[in-house]
Amino acid sequence: MAADKLAYSTTEAAQALGISRPTLYQLLNRQDFPSFRVGGRVLISVAGLQAWIDRQTAAKEGVG
Secondary structure (H helix, E strand, O other): OOOOEEOOOOOHHHHHHHHHHHHHHHHHHOOOOEEEEEEEEEEEEEEHHHHHHHHHHOOOOOOO
């Protein structure tokens, strides 16, 4: 995936996370997941996704 992207499509985000699209759609229902709408499209912020991953990792490790 291009390093200069600011947002992923749902398919790109699922690929980046290594999960299925149905699993990604479950994540989209979470309040803390960094998604937003542009017209009819759902996009996932690249920077927000990295921050979300960092928070999930820290929470699991008991940090923060």
